[in-house]
Amino acid sequence: MSKLMSWRELEIGCIVPEPGNSVRYRTGDWRALRPVLDKSKCIKCLLCWVYCPEPAIIRHEDDSVEIDYNYCKGCGICANECPVKAITMVPEGGE
Amino acid sequence: MAAVTRVKGQRRVGMTGDEAVAYAVKQADVDVIAAYPITPQTIIVERLAEYVNNGELNAAFIPVESEHSALSTCVGASLAGARVFTATASQGLALMYEILWIASSMRTTIVMALANRALSAPINIHCSHDDAYAARDTGWIQFFAENVQEAYDLTIQAFKIAEDKRVLLPTIINLDGFILSHSLEGLYVLSDDDVRKFLPPKEPVNPIDVERPMTYGPLALYDYYYEFKRAQAEAMKNSYPVILEVFKEYERISGRRYAPVKEYGMEDAEVAMVILGSSAGTARYVARRMRERGEKVGVLSLTLYRPFPEKEIVERLRGVKAAIIMDRSYSFGSPGAQLFMDIAAALYNEGERPLLINAIYGLGGRDLTPDQVEAAFRAAFEAAKTGVVKERELWLGVR
Numbered sequence: 001m002s003k004l005m006s007w008r009e010l011e012i013g014c015i016v017p018e019p020g021n022s023v024r025y026r027t028g029d030w031r032a033l034r035p036v037l038d039k040s041k042c043i044k045c046l047l048c049w050v051y052c053p054e055p056a057i058i059r060h061e062d063d064s065v066e067i068d069y070n071y072c073k074g075c076g077i078c079a080n081e082c083p084v085k086a087i088t089m090v091p092e093g094g095e
Numbered sequence: 096m097a098a099v100t101r102v103k104g105q106r107r108v109g110m111t112g113d114e115a116v117a118y119a120v121k122q123a124d125v126d127v128i129a130a131y132p133i134t135p136q137t138i139i140v141e142r143l144a145e146y147v148n149n150g151e152l153n154a155a156f157i158p159v160e161s162e163h164s165a166l167s168t169c170v171g172a173s174l175a176g177a178r179v180f181t182a183t184a185s186q187g188l189a190l191m192y193e194i195l196w197i198a199s200s201m202r203t204t205i206v207m208a209l210a211n212r213a214l215s216a217p218i219n220i221h222c223s224h225d226d227a228y229a230a231r232d233t234g235w236i237q238f239f240a241e242n243v244q245e246a247y248d249l250t251i252q253a254f255k256i257a258e259d260k261r262v263l264l265p266t267i268i269n270l271d272g273f274i275l276s277h278s279l280e281g282l283y284v285l286s287d288d289d290v291r292k293f294l295p296p297k298e299p300v301n302p303i304d305v306e307r308p309m310t311y312g313p314l315a316l317y318d319y320y321y322e323f324k325r326a327q328a329e330a331m332k333n334s335y336p337v338i339l340e341v342f343k344e345y346e347r348i349s350g351r352r353y354a355p356v357k358e359y360g361m362e363d364a365e366v367a368m369v370i371l372g373s374s375a376g377t378a379r380y381v382a383r384r385m386r387e388r389g390e391k392v393g394v395l396s397l398t399l400y401r402p403f404p405e406k407e408i409v410e411r412l413r414g415v416k417a418a419i420i421m422d423r424s425y426s427f428g429s430p431g432a433q434l435f436m437d438i439a440a441a442l443y444n445e446g447e448r449p450l451l452i453n454a455i456y457g458l459g460g461r462d463l464t465p466d467q468v469e470a471a472f473r474a475a476f477e478a479a480k481t482g483v484v485k486e487r488e489l490w491l492g493v494r
Binding site: 010012 | 201311312330
């Protein structure tokens, strides 16, 4: 997150003058459970990538996936959908 | 408003308060009007609809299905760069309530006439100041007109104040329902040319523009909401000197002098009455009769209600022993009605301050009689003499 502005620096009327700057607004800090991917079990079916509502599953060229923790809110849909149980939800702050 | 002086180029006409507001809005050459009919403001938008229909006013008149939609439409139009007007009263204002906050927080420049009417229940169409008070915390500038001339003058000035780049805040002109909205009075109106010069076309700040996309009305949580509110508080404070400037400029073209607070007999007053809206005339009438008998009474009436002219009121009440604060509304369970609480708060840190009595009057259009005003002054004299307020809350004329 960039430096927070003071009230004197804000644009009039709550306007955000720069389009698309929401990508810099990281929303992954509310997470209570963190999905952890075991790459050795992954079969590259991409169901996690399809179902993630954020989307916080990054798909690579070879269809392997990675979790984007900057935006993942820990909903657990990916872990629930994974047919080979390659994703487990672990408490944040734990291991 | 000080005594009317004839200024070249003005016409003397007879109009009701509603007609005078509509005429001012036409002369302000608004671009968009969105409103929903409600008594006692209906005539305002009826007249405006006629002006648009017969080609006297080149504006988009947008009929909507509710007041909520009316004000929402105004917000969009104002952000798109238009000069915008709406009018409502009572229940209509209540239905606009959530958008009132949005209109001010997004720094729109909407001008609204509020023909003050009591809130239900029981259903009533006559004057209380419930609606004006309901909007007092929503970030709108608010004026109170005492007569039809003021309703006209304040409407024209409201556009200039709201649209000033140092302000950018929506503005309400309160006019007492029926007492002003439907009463025919003689008034002076400016020439179209003079209004046009006083009020050049709006120069929008950050208007909605597809070539320059921006986010309007974003989400701001605990990281930024607080700062936006602080900036908004500053905007309201900054409006005060601009209001004084606009009053001065308007005096130059109209010969009519406006001030945040009007005073009568305050130079030597022992007891004073503070009041809003059309009843100020009755208060001054009684004060004049009492002063003729040597009783030192004074009247303060507020033309500007938000931002609250705190300093002016505190200065004028210096040396006064007891003051009656008149409220045409009631705040259930509060330590006094709305104007009373404002004034009590403004005075609290003053070393020397008057005792205060809160008089409730005129709810639902009940007349305020000279006898009631005199009785209130008597209660203040009693407090001034004994140094004790026996009853803080009076209900004038209630059975």
